[in-house]
Amino acid sequence: MPALPSHLWYSITSLGGAGLTLPLAIAIALWLALGYTWRMAVLWLATLGAAIGLVTVTKLAFLGWGVGIRELDFTGVSGHAMLSTAVYPVALFLVLLSARPSIRLGGVLLGIAAGMVVGVSRVVLVAHSPAEAITGCIIGALAALVFVRAAWHLQPGRLSALPVAVSLMALSIALHDVRVPTQRWVTHIALKVSGHDHPFVRARWKAGHHRPAAAPLSQTINTLQPAPHSSDV
Incomplete structure (x- = not known):
């Protein structure tokens, strides 16, 4: 990985x-509604919402039931990678329309x-595995390209x-540095839906444990993403 100071990687992530990214996405929708139609704004939010839903499902599946791919160290799509590769291309497209x-x-x-650089930062900061960052970039880029293709011929x-x-x-x-505790929210939803008292944790899951961690919930959540700035969709 590129040898950058850690504080730069934190700024990138x-x-x-x-x-x-979510306020930026809403601002994009408002500009689309103001300059064009609410239909385009809704299309953008629906496209991004579908990508967010896919990320959330993979995280719920792991946290609640331990569903992942051990061979790839995959426990859920990176929300940072997905959001950045979805939002920034559309923002630049709108500016350059x-x-x-x-x-x-x-x-x-x-x-x-x-967005791909953000994905790299998630791996460098040990917040996600390469597979999780790559899938996040792919899903985000696809969401952006789907919308851009639909909006390409806007006047x-x-x-x-x-x-x-x-x-x-x-x-x-x-x-830039505003943090939203999305990981904590997703964890609580996963526990509520699965009925477990504790979520699955990467280290135990990789070691072959088939039960959720028995540590206190607050401690478990803090170990889900070991690096700072690690709240994720």
């Missing part, structure tokens, strides 16, 4: 946090690349690029 198609496509690819010029860019940039700066 924060770009994929739900506290930043009035530009030439080649520039617009370049923006989308740049957004996907940024340019109905939104001014400057206010869109400034608003999204301001959100990114203001919310």
Whole structure:
């Protein structure tokens, strides 16, 4: 992995946090509704929602029932990787909507690349395995490309690029390190649905244990993602 200082990896991984990417996604939807139609806004939110649902299902399956792939160290799709590769390409697409198609496509690819870097940060910080980060990037990129394909022929010029860019940039700066305890929420849902008192934990699961950890819930949640900045969808 690239030899960057740890604080830079933490800053990069924060770009994929739900506290930043979800407000950006809502801002994108509002701009779409303002400049075009609510139909496009709903399409964007529905596409992203489907990707979030898929990530959540994989996490619930592991936390509640220990469903994963040991050979790949896979316990659930990385939400950071998925959200960043879904949101940033669409944000750049919206900003560049009035530009030439080649520039617009370049923006989308740049957004996907940024999301992939976030995925790498999750592996470097030992918050996810490579398989979990890669699947997150794939799902996020597919969600972005599905929406971009549907919106590619939107009439340019109905939104001014400057206010869109400034608003999204301001959100990114203001919310860069805002953390949302999504992992804790998903864990509580998994326990509620599965009926278990304690969630499955990666280390015990990899060792072949078929029962959830018996440690106190607060301690167990803290060990689900060993690195800081590890709240995930």
